Amino acid sequence: MKSYDSRPARLLSARELAPGIFDFTLNCPELAAKAVPGQFAQILVPGHTLRRPISICGIDKASGTLRFVFQVRGEGTEKLSRYRPGDDIDILAPLGKGFPLDRTKRTLLMGGGIGAPPLLAAAKELGETAVAVLGFRNKELAILEEDFKNTGAKVLIATDDGSYGYHGLVTELAAGEDFQVLMACGPRPMLRGAKALAESRGVPGYLSLEQRMACGVGACLGCAVALTDGSGREYFGHVCKDGPVFPMDMVKEV
Amino acid sequence: MAALNVNIAGVEFKNPIIAASGTFGFGREYAELYPLSELGGISCKGTTLYERPGNPPPRVAETPGGMLNAVGLQNPGVEHFINEDLPWLEKQGTRIIANVAGSSVEDYCRTAELLNDTAVDMVELNISCPNVKEGGVQFGVTKEGVEGMTRAVRDRCKKPLMVKLSPNVTDITEMAIAAESGGADALSLINTLTGMRIDINSRRPIIRNNTGGLSGPAVLPVAIRMVWQVSQRVKLPVVGLGGISTWQDAVEMLLAGASAIQVGTAIFTDPYAPIKIRDGLLEFMDKNGVKSLSELTGGVRPW
Ligand SMILES: Cc1cc2nc3c(=O)[nH]c(=O)nc-3n(C[C@H](O)[C@H](O)[C@H](O)COP(=O)(O)OP(=O)(O)OC[C@H]3O[C@@H](n4cnc5c(N)ncnc54)[C@H](O)[C@@H]3O)c2cc1C
Ligand SMILES: Cc1cc2nc3c(=O)[nH]c(=O)nc-3n(C[C@H](O)[C@H](O)[C@H](O)COP(=O)(O)O)c2cc1C
Ligand code: FES
Numbered sequence: 055m056k057s058y059d060s061r062p063a064r065l066l067s068a069r070e071l072a073p074g075i076f077d078f079t080l081n082c083p084e085l086a087a088k089a090v091p092g093q094f095a096q097i098l099v100p101g102h103t104l105r106r107p108i109s110i111c112g113i114d115k116a117s118g119t120l121r122f123v124f125q126v127r128g129e130g131t132e133k134l135s136r137y138r139p140g141d142d143i144d145i146l147a148p149l150g151k152g153f154p155l156d157r158t159k160r161t162l163l164m165g166g167g168i169g170a171p172p173l174l175a176a177a178k179e180l181g182e183t184a185v186a187v188l189g190f191r192n193k194e195l196a197i198l199e200e201d202f203k204n205t206g207a208k209v210l211i212a213t214d215d216g217s218y219g220y221h222g223l224v225t226e227l228a229a230g231e232d233f234q235v236l237m238a239c240g241p242r243p244m245l246r247g248a249k250a251l252a253e254s255r256g257v258p259g260y261l262s263l264e265q266r267m268a269c270g271v272g273a274c275l276g277c278a279v280a281l282t283d284g285s286g287r288e289y290f291g292h293v294c295k296d297g298p299v300f301p302m303d304m305v306k307e308v
Numbered sequence: 309m310a311a312l313n314v315n316i317a318g319v320e321f322k323n324p325i326i327a328a329s330g331t332f333g334f335g336r337e338y339a340e341l342y343p344l345s346e347l348g349g350i351s352c353k354g355t356t357l358y359e360r361p362g363n364p365p366p367r368v369a370e371t372p373g374g375m376l377n378a379v380g381l382q383n384p385g386v387e388h389f390i391n392e393d394l395p396w397l398e399k400q401g402t403r404i405i406a407n408v409a410g411s412s413v414e415d416y417c418r419t420a421e422l423l424n425d426t427a428v429d430m431v432e433l434n435i436s437c438p439n440v441k442e443g444g445v446q447f448g449v450t451k452e453g454v455e456g457m458t459r460a461v462r463d464r465c466k467k468p469l470m471v472k473l474s475p476n477v478t479d480i481t482e483m484a485i486a487a488e489s490g491g492a493d494a495l496s497l498i499n500t501l502t503g504m505r506i507d508i509n510s511r512r513p514i515i516r517n518n519t520g521g522l523s524g525p526a527v528l529p530v531a532i533r534m535v536w537q538v539s540q541r542v543k544l545p546v547v548g549l550g551g552i553s554t555w556q557d558a559v560e561m562l563l564a565g566a567s568a569i570q571v572g573t574a575i576f577t578d579p580y581a582p583i584k585i586r587d588g589l590l591e592f593m594d595k596n597g598v599k600s601l602s603e604l605t606g607g608v609r610p611w
Contacts, residue, residue, distance in 0.1 A: 056340050060579050103524045103577055104370045130370075146579065266366045266514075268375060268576045271340075273333035275353070275382045276368035290362050290382060295337075 057088060058149055058271065060098075062142040066119065071197045074126045075168070076135045077111075078143075083118030085147045091175035092152030092237075092262060092299045095122065096270035098144035099130040106130045107267050107294070109172035109239075110148060111198075120147065123171035123197065149270050150298050153237050153260060155179050162187065162233035163207070164224055164248050166240025170198055172262060173239055177205040185210070185231050189224030189244065193217040225251055233257065237299070242308065249302045259302040265293040272296075280306040310593035311600045312586070314348070314568050316545045317468035317493035319429050321348035321403050321568060324601055325558070325586045328549050328572030329354055329407035329432065329472075330379065334393040335400060341579050346586070349403030351496075351570060352389065354434050356408075357415045357422075359385040369505050369514040374524025374551070375573060376503050378517035381409055386419045390426055398427035405470070409434040413447070413460045420465035431467045433458065433492075436474030436499035448474040448499075451486035458490025470494040470547065475501050475527075475534060484538040496547040496570065497538060498531045524573040527551040532564045539565025539606055553581060555588025562604040 063082035071077045085095075089110055096105035112121030126132050137143060153176045155161070163173040163186040170188045177184045184207035190196040192215045202209045211219030212227045220227045224240075225247030233255070238248035239262035252259030265277040272295030281291040281304045288306060291297070302308070312323035327335070329351040335344050344350060362382025369376045383389070389406070397404050406428045410416040420431050435448035435457055447453040458471055471487040473480060475498040484495055500521025505514045513519070531550025539546045548566030552558055553574035561569050574581040598604060 058340060060341070098577065102370065103373065103375050103573060104368070105576070144578075266368050268368045268377065268573075269331070269337070269579075270576075271337040271579075273337040274331055274368070274377070274576065275333075275362060275379045276377060278362060278365040278367055278379075278382070280364070290364075 058147055059085065060144060060146040061085070062144050063120070065137050065139050065141045065143055067139055068137060071123065072195050075195070075197055076124055076126070078122045078124075078137070079119050080122070080143060080145065081119055082145065082147070085145070086113055086115055086118050086120050089113045089120060089148035090152040091155065091179055092172055093148040093150050094298060095120070095145040095147035096149060096267070097122075097134060099133050101133075102130055104268055105146060105270060106134065107270060109262070109298075111171035111174050112178070113175055123168070125168045146270055150294055151296065153299050156235065157181070157183050159183065159234040160185070160232060162228060162231055162236045164228055164236060164238040164240070164244070165189070166224055166244040167191065167195070169238075169240030169244070169262070173237065174198055174201055174205070176237060177202055177207045181206040184208070185233060187212070187224050187228040187231065189213070189227070189240070190218075191215065223247065236260070238262065246308045249308050252302060260299050261302050261305055261308065262299045263293050263297055263305065267294050270294045282306050310590060310598055312590060314601050316547065316567055317430065317470065319403060319468055323348040323586050324562070324568035325582045326351055326403075326405065326547065326568060326570045327575065327582060328570035329434065331572040331575050334389070335397060338575070338579060339400065342583060343401070345401030346583055347402050348568065349405055349429070350397070351405040351407050351432055352393070352397075353383055354381050354407045354409040355383050355386045355389045355419065356381060356410050357386055357419045359383065359388070364516045366514060366516055369520065371503065371505060371522060371524070371526065373526035374522055375576070376505060376515055376520030376522055377500070378515045378520035380517065386422050390422065394427055403429045405430045405432050407432045407434050407472070413457055416457060416461050417464045420461050420467075424466040428467055430470055431465055432470045432472050432496060433461060434472050434499070436472055436476075448483065449477050451482045454483045454486040455490040458487045458492050462491035468493045470496050472499055473497040473538070474499050475530060475550070480534045481537050481541045484542050488542045488544050492544060494545045494547060495538065495542065496549060498527070498534055498550040501527055501530065523551065525551045525553050528557055532560055535561060535566050536564040536608065552585065553577065555585045555592060558585050558589050559592055559604065562601065563606070563608040565606045565608070567601070567605050
């Protein structure tokens with residue numbers, strides 16, 4: 055059985071969650087059946103040579119759908135945002151290694167901005183054992199709060215400008231929580247803070263990383279990331295195949 | 309039905325579609341999607357005598373109609389290739405081309421020698437990698453360099469030898485003739501064209517190596533032109549590549565003078581591209597009463 059495949063998926067619903075942030079649900083039963091939280095898809099944008107990597111935000115095996123939440127950043131995501139329900143989008147998925155989830159462990163899910171969506175799929179699997187600490191620039195950009203609450207997770211929100219929830223950094227807000235393992239997705243400075251927090255508690259941490267990609271499957275070696283193995287040897291691993299989720303101790307420079 | 313088989317330098321390919329080096333790894337990732345036996349052959353990721361770490365990221369960037377890459381020949385070394393990848397590859401029912409790179413003539417020779425008694429069907433000499441300081445391109449941009457390297461490897465390599473030419477030269481036909489004089493059995497062209505992109509906000513090149521190799525649809529016309537020029541000047545079979553993403557592109561490349569083609573960057577856009585190109589080519593031949601590929605190769609009618 056193919057562990058991933060490229061095929062057209064019908065767009066079932068498309069919604070603008072916040073200015074410039076879009077929420078797509080795609081019908082792709084075969085791909086949804088294999089997906090796990092933390093994996094991603096390579097989305098084809100017609101007229102572009104390279105596909106766009108977007109994380110899987112929701113997996114519904116019963117209805118055979120995958121959910122993606124993405125922010126318009128440039129030409130590709132802008133074109134993608136103009137798709138309407140009924141259109142077909144070619145996706146190569148599910149790719150990469152996801153979050154190692156353990157329902158018996160209190161798990162801190164730390165998300166910054168557009169790093170929040172992939173953690174939702176993890177929250178759904180963890181239910182009440184998760185605490186999601188999410189940071190956004192302001193109230194308008196604070197997305198997915200209800201979705202996270204519906205998973206049973208404890209949800210804490212921080213905004214940079216204090217317009218909603220805690221006024222300050224997610225890392226400060228998360229410092230008040232008890233947890234046995236940490237999973238983080240977001241901008242580099244937040245990932246550094248996440249790593250420092252997990253280290254200070256002496257618990258394992260996992261970081262979801264980004265890198266520019268071509269193939270998305272481990273063939274081109276384009277998406278290199280500097281890693282360190284157990285013996286301290288440094289080498290270039292690849293975000294698409296070895297990740298995007300990495301144990302924090304392996305990542306050389308966060 | 310038209311016959312898609314083609315013989316290049318004594319190696320029989322069941323069809324003329326070969327995966328291009330560096331875009332297909334050692335085949336495993338795409339074997340998830342289709343049996344590799346669907347392809348005429350695979351040119352494996354460039355291999356060197358010893359392991360190479362590759363360049364720091366970012367290594368890839370999109371460009372209008374294509375992409376830049378500066379992977380820097382990251383690979384586990386030829387012995388790893390022979391011990392870990394070949395035993396699996398040789399069971400896949402496709403032709404295996406080892407793409408060899410290095411920093412010195414001796415490196416190339418020793419790497420090729422290690423492949424002599426293996427299941428590899430053909431050696432492709434990559435004297436045209438623009439992305440590492442000592443990636444071989446210095447051997448690929450002068451006729452003396454091309455001829456010298458080809459002759460040295462030819463003396464020690466028992467496999468059919470295909471020399472892959474760099475487009476980053478003033479006159480590619482000179483390099484082709486030099487490879488022929490050096491004893492090459494076939495030529496493949498083109499490798500990537502050196503390019504650059506800059507982030508206008510940070511003023512940093514997008515690729516960490518500053519420059520990278522351009523590939524994809526944008527380079528197709530350059531590749532067609534070069535294959536056309538080269539195929540008129542040498543007797544060797546030419547494998548054409550550079551920007552092929554549709555079966556129409558493949559037909560064009562054959563008409564320009566290629567005996568077979570390689571598909572690279574198009575695989576990133578559509579992993580099934582090689583299969584679609586093969587099927588489209590077959591349909592085109594059948595529709596037009598073309599019985600064999602040799603009726604297409606070099607069939608362009610120049611003004
Ligand atoms: C594993 C992974 C998961 C991701 N998940 C999400 C997600 O769930 N939601 C979301 O909004 N964004 C996500 N991103 C980031 C998203 O891929 C980029 O924002 C997007 O590729 C930008 O494309 P563009 O055409 O709009 O921008 P452009 O700048 O025009 O893109 C040009 C090229 O650069 C690449 N590129 C630009 N920024 C990035 C980046 N940050 N990471 C990787 N490649 C980039 C593009 O893919 C394209 O090849 C993810 C990235 C990775 C690597
Ligand atoms: C990511 C990437 C890696 C490559 N690595 C190699 C390599 O190791 N050896 C080689 O001879 N060519 C390498 N190439 C060049 C391709 O084999 C091919 O010559 C070039 O990309 C043009 O063909 P295309 O437009 O179909 O990709 C690489 C190309 C890309 C895009
Ligand atoms: S994108 Fe090709 S190896 Fe990761």
